[in-house]
Amino acid sequence: MRFEISKVLDAIEGRVCTDPSLARAVVDLAEVIRYQDIDGGRPASLLRLGMVIDALSRELEEDSVQVYAVVHRALLSDADLTSNERMVVRRWADDGLVEVLDNPGDRMLEVADLLGLPVLTRVRFDGLRGRFPWLVEQPGRVVAPVPGAGGPAFIAHVGGGHAPVAGKRSPTGAKLLARQWRCPESGCALFGGGGGGGAFADLTGGADRSPAAQPPPALRNGVPTCPRHGVRLGDGGPRPRTEVLAVRVGGLVRRRFVLSEEQPIVAGRAPEQDGGIMLGQWLNDEARRWISRGHVQFELRVGEVIVTDISTNGSGIRPAGSMTESDRVPLAPQQSRVLGENDMVELYPGVQIGRAEELPTGAPFTPTSVMAEAPTMAMRLPRP
Numbered sequence: 001m002r003f004e005i006s007k008v009l010d011a012i013e014g015r016v017c018t019d020p021s022l023a024r025a026v027v028d029l030a031e032v033i034r035y036q037d038i039d040g041g042r043p044a045s046l047l048r049l050g051m052v053i054d055a056l057s058r059e060l061e062e063d064s065v066q067v068y069a070v071v072h073r074a075l076l077s078d079a080d081l082t083s084n085e086r087m088v089v090r091r092w093a094d095d096g097l098v099e100v101l102d103n104p105g106d107r108m109l110e111v112a113d114l115l116g117l118p119v120l121t122r123v124r125f126d127g128l129r130g131r132f133p134w135l136v137e138q139p140g141r142v143v144a145p146v147p148g149a150g151g152p153a154f155i156a157h158v159g160g161g162h163a164p165v166a167g168k169r170s171p172t173g174a175k176l177l178a179r180q181w182r183c184p185e186s187g188c189a190l191f192g193g194g195g196g197g198g199a200f201a202d203l204t205g206g207a208d209r210s211p212a213a214q215p216p217p218a219l220r221n222g223v224p225t226c227p228r229h230g231v232r233l234g235d236g237g238p239r240p241r242t243e244v245l246a247v248r249v250g251g252l253v254r255r256r257f258v259l260s261e262e263q264p265i266v267a268g269r270a271p272e273q274d275g276g277i278m279l280g281q282w283l284n285d286e287a288r289r290w291i292s293r294g295h296v297q298f299e300l301r302v303g304e305v306i307v308t309d310i311s312t313n314g315s316g317i318r319p320a321g322s323m324t325e326s327d328r329v330p331l332a333p334q335q336s337r338v339l340g341e342n343d344m345v346e347l348y349p350g351v352q353i354g355r356a357e358e359l360p361t362g363a364p365f366t367p368t369s370v371m372a373e374a375p376t377m378a379m380r381l382p383r384p
């Protein structure tokens with residue numbers, strides 16, 4: 001049982017991040033883990049984060065969605081969590097996957113404001129509606145996870161909307177995210193010059209955080225500040241540009257990834273390159289035979305996405321909305337092309353990669369649960 005729970009926690013670990021390009025909602029971990037009514041289990045459980053992430057995945061009709069978790073420092077020693085859960089949260093903190101704060105205050109709303117993300121919370125924030133007008137103006141920006149028939153569902157605090165809705169990055173957010181920032185504290189997991197540290201950094205890759213993936217600084221009296229250390233951040237120059245791409249297989253968006261100017265990314269059945277996007281697990285036998293280990297390479301150059309076929313069998317490019325084979329322009333092995341705004345590259349029929357906002361899920365949606373490994377019993381385990 002214990003082993004299976006570890007596997008679930010590992011799966012949940014893949015769904016928490018502080019990357020402004022990948023996070024799809026903001027949560028307060030200390031709040032979410034105490035939604036006892038969701039499973040009737042023990043007072044606090046890290047598995048509830050997985051259930052809420054699953055619910056978000058169902059709402060957004062997309063697999064592998066990630067959330068930005070703000071974590072009160074006290075949680076690292078919360079006696080209602082198991083020692084294993086506490087260890088896992090500490091690891092996330094060390095790797096900068098979550099933001100740990102001595103006093104979270106309204107940081108969750110600040111992150112949501114800067115990044116334009118919905119907030120998953122039961123708190124109503126009545127006193128903060130002046131500072132964050134979207135709390136009232138945009139129904140769906142703040143939704144409460146509540147027990148539902150097939151797992152948690154979301155209800156809006158204000159108005160009729162029930163599904164979490166994303167807004168736009170605030171002008172301040174856009175400005176802050178145009179720069180990279182340095183924290184003077186050594187080994188800062190959020191704004192370090194190589195980030196990470198921590199015993200598990202080597203295993204998770206937290207040690208070489210790209211400046212393109214830095215979280216938004218906190219603003220204290222208008223000054224960019226490290227939310228963890230409360231000190232003024234140094235300006236490290238322009239942040240590398242990024243483009244968010246999505247992988248769609250069989251009509252379902254399986255994952256997103258961030259392409260930055262810093263380095264090209266290879267996608268294929270099982271790429272050997274660092275940071276490669278592996279598609280093998282979503283492919284049927286025919287697709288697996290057709291698609292090369294490394295099949296296409298993406299580069300971001302002066303704002304344009306260049307796609308190069310590096311496969312044996314070639315690819316095709318066509319408009320994201322198109323369903324007809326005749327729109328397909330072949331991309332021969334070793335050939336390069338600029339990927340137009342609405343274009344997607346097709347590695348094999350039904351296996352596509354394009355800009356995330358142009359590539360919605362277009363099929364009946366059955367998400368892979370992040371809780372897939374969890375035996376029903378695990379939800380009701382007594383505290384050891």
Ligand SMILES: [Zn+2]
Pocket residue numbers: 183184185188189190191226227228229230
């Ligand atoms: Zn710091």
